[in-house]
Amino acid sequence: MVTSFALGDIGVDVVLKEIKNIHLSVYPPSGRVRISAPSGMKIDTIRLYAISRLGWIKKQQRKLRGQERETPREYLNRESHYLWGKRYLLKIVEREAPPVVDLQHSAIVLHIRPEASEERKQVVLDEWYRKQLKVAIPDLIALWEKRVGVRVNEFGIKKMKTRWGTCNPEACRIWVNLELAKKPKECLEYIVVHEMVHLRERHHNDRFIALMDNVMPEWRSIRDDLNRLPVKHEKWMY
Helix, strand or coil, X not given: CEEEEEECCEEEEEEEECCCCCEEEEECCCXXXXXXXXXXXXXXXXXXXXXXXXXXXXXXXXXXXXXXXXXXXXCCCCCEEEECCEEEEEEEEECCCCCEEEEECCEEEEEECCCCCHHHHHHHHHHHHHHHHHHHHHHHHHHHHHHHCCCCCEEEEECCCXXXXXXXXXXXXXXXXXXXXXCCHHHHHHHHHHHHHHCCCXXXXXXXXXXXXXXXXXXXXXXXXXXXXXXXXXXXXX
16 A cells, blocks of 8 residues: 655655564655555555655755755766776777777777667676676675675675665675666675665664674764765656
8 A cells, every 4th residue: 555645845655564673765866755654554654654754855855955965967078987996988980790898907898880869888897897896796795705694695786766775684694786886886885784784684773783883883984974974867767
């Protein structure tokens, strides 16, 4: 069941479903508010919960609306692209052969057919970024499994508009956002550790924070750095 209510000028979408706990989320880019709640919970109870978190909601909305966003990419020569937080200029080399991406000093060189569309260039570069993550993530998991005290059975990489990572504790599986290949490597490491800790504690509660403090004392500083970086320009559809 989906419904909604307003807190002043803030609209709140409510989704009632078969879950045990209530969850509050504020989504970019505009700060849309969504609450997932147990199917038997009354709307008045959910409204009171939202009111109790109103200060946090407004803070998150201000942060999202003020966050810098990248300009849309057109995949043209000398356009800025990033790998591990470093800026490179895109160099397009047209040739009648399968696409290849090379990293050369200060340039990301995209070898591609002359008739390739902007969408095709994006697909090729996205796959190249995916390969960078597939190389980097296994070493991070191996490094942190013993420290965190978990075993990761599987990892995945996917495009996510609202999260840097997610996980499935039952399957001991983690996913990371494809965009992390463009951020400094310590940001990827923080997200991998964050999701690995979630395999021990599902919620962002005091136990989760204590576990993060224990295994990665500097996590707040890295998180803040990641949240200050420009995020990908998106056309958001709701």
